[in-house]
Amino acid sequence: MIKKDTVDVVAGKVKQFQEKGELHFPTNYSPENAMKSAWLKLQEIKTGKQDGYRPVLEVCSKDSVANSLLNMVVQGLNPAKNQGYFIAYGHSLTFQRSYFGTMAVTKRVTGAQSIDANVIYKGDEVDYEMKHGKITNLTHKQKFGNIDKEKIDGAYAVIVLPNDQVYYELMTMDEIRQAWSKSQMWGKDQKEEKKGSTHDEFKQEMAKKTVINRACKKFINSSDDGSLVIDHFNQTDESAEEAQVEEEISNNANGDVIDIEYNEPEPEQEPEQPSDQPDDDLEQAAMDFEQKEAQTTNGPSF
Known part of the structure; x- marks a missing residue:
């Protein structure tokens, strides 16, 4: 399993963006809390049938895990609010916004x-x-x-x-x-x-x-803001309504890679965490739809 220091790596990268004035978060958004929520979610996610339903943290590359977390944080999103989800495509982990995340x-x-x-x-x-x-x-x-x-x-x-x-x-x-x-x-x-x-x-x-x-x-x-937020908004825009998922993944799955040296991780076991479920049936239906689309390509999501 990839060690939790992946979160520290992403947090360090986000801090660099903030110190350079390239990234600003709303007052009610905590990147640290969002990454903690994401890490708990990642413990539960498994690949699809073709990869034997293995944990994505065992299968996916370290860089793709770090970059999927970075995409989430730069956009100011939190998976605990159903604003996005993580999906494995082969050995690449990606973060995809839900339409709740798009509105946010x-x-x-x-x-x-x-x-x-x-x-x-x-x-x-x-x-x-x-x-x-x-x-x-x-x-x-x-x-x-x-x-x-x-x-x-x-x-x-x-x-x-x-x-x-x-x-x-x-x-x-x-x-x-x-x-x-x-x-x-x-x-x-x-x-x-x-x-x-x-x-x-x-x-x-x-x-x-x-x-x-x-x-x-x-x-x-069409806005005038050319910030990192818009760059990552477009990078993670893999909505199945507007483009074939495979084409987007092949072009963008590992874009904007964090250049980080990792030590080979040792296996560690994380306790299973209960998943958060939206209260509203219609919101759940929309999330289920997005999850089904992802599963037809490779693996399940949250």
Whole structure:
């Protein structure tokens, strides 16, 4: 097992970033606590069937473990809040944000006051204007009787900024399904959601998740902040809705490697820790969906 001094290595690297003024954390974020939470999670994670369900800390390279922790901390995320999870691809450990994490990074970098999304059903009244190529003044009137997951026309996300400006992202259901078609859980010739799948059972929440991810990615990349946060935001953006996971991993799995000399670790046994579970069923469904996608590539995640 990789020794816990990996955490100390990452903490030292983060301190260097802070001393150079390249990295600033919000007042309520503790990188030390986030790394401790991550280390406890890592004790539980195992590889997939093809690697014999072995602990990832036995299989994955030391550099990839350190860099996955670094990606998490630079973005100011904490796995205990379901803001991301670790997945093994071969001998490389990666950190992937959940959409809760994507919203957290967007709020941190842009100062957004809120990020919300809603679903548009058949029969709803939606009106908006286009100004300089952007959606403005979006209004949505909905009748309770229109709510039916089999009659979704689309979804939209709303990002409210500190200066009371509002950013809208609007997607039709066809666009949402096109994003879903990039998922590892989507069949080659599949046109609609499979009955009983997460996309089918929680269609509204999955539609919201997709439009939020797109809104945050477009908005954060159009901001003026060229910090390490955005670099790592893009590096760990391996959402199955927007790109094939394998291609992203082959390009980015071990990018921005920490140049550290390690002594050969001696085996040590860590006690198993109980995993944290989200309280909300819909949030759990979204997390389960992301985990299933990862498992189809190699191994389980949290």
